[in-house]
Amino acid sequence: MEDKDLQEMWKAYDHKLEESRILNLQSWAVNLQSFQMVQSFKAKNRLQRLVPYKIAVLLFGILWVLFVGTLVTHIPFRINPYFSISAGLVLLINLVCMGGYIYHIVLIAQIPYDGDITGTQQKLARLQASTLAVIRLGWLQMPLYTTFFWHKSWVGFNSGFLLVALPVTLLFTGLAIYLYRNTTAANLHKKWMQLLVGKSPEYTAVLTAQGFIDEIERFKCNL
């Protein structure tokens, strides 16, 4: 079989398609405006299919931010500054994480498709994989949950604070820094990572996206 035989075969396919009128575009492209409306509704559904876990986390995040926000605004700083600072920072980190989630969803939905294929697919896959950045940031709030209940009446040189509260906070700070530095694409396959984030849809999406990024890299290299 010669090279041109494949192309001839493909041309024959074109003729067959022409004869069979397999795709009647007129039936659903006759009125582009109503077609666009239906499709944008479908696109929303597809987006939800793509990121249902993201949306669920986002909703949970909104509730959590509202709850913490209410506490922060109702407990004055002078009554318990440790609580106000801890809760305020938790609020800030959660807001940034949520902003990141929304930004990713919007970018995925709006990415232009008329760029070159490897470039566009790389952008899309990187966007999906960038969820890792949000997860990493999320770890940083861990020690703040151990300083919520600190109170100026017992923070200082007393055994309860020095032997229990402070070591626990330091331990969580170390752990948060470790997780922040090690939650990377390279560690996605490690057991400890799987144990921590489980087989959540988001983890699988990041893993798949990362796999595709590697595949694109291999495709772009002349291997």
Next chain:
Amino acid sequence: MSKTTAEEDFLRLLQQHRGIIVKICNSYCHSRNDREDLAQEITYQLWRSWHLYQAEHVFSTWMYRVALNVAITHYRTGRKRLDTVQLEDYSAVLATMQETAPAMEENILALQRMIRALKELDRALVLLYLESKSYREIAEILGISETNVATKLGRIKGKLRQQFTKNIPNN
């Protein structure tokens, strides 16, 4: 409601090149529903990107770029294992397809199945080659070098020829 000139131009070119959509959908989807879904999504994204199209460029090249990007994304986000039939198993699928599409020739169906068994990006490369696009155009659409296109195509064409000889001996 009367159509604007932009809509008319778009629909005319779309109608002229509708074969591209069909071939891409057949190469990236297995079920009829999935194909229809993808065809609509491609048309929608083409219309959404229509304002970015510059008339001095070849429409089919631009269309391929958008359609392949949409197809690969569609395939990846809703990927079904059913889609990835191994080359060796293609004859069984071919038999099923012949029942549903008797007008298609065996060779074309076999080629279609073989393309479907390739990785997403390799499929795009082969489709562009079969459409007789030049290496330069293929490189531009895919975002890789011409040398890379030549190397990869050589490898894939060899594989396809081998499969044809193995499965359809009279070729």
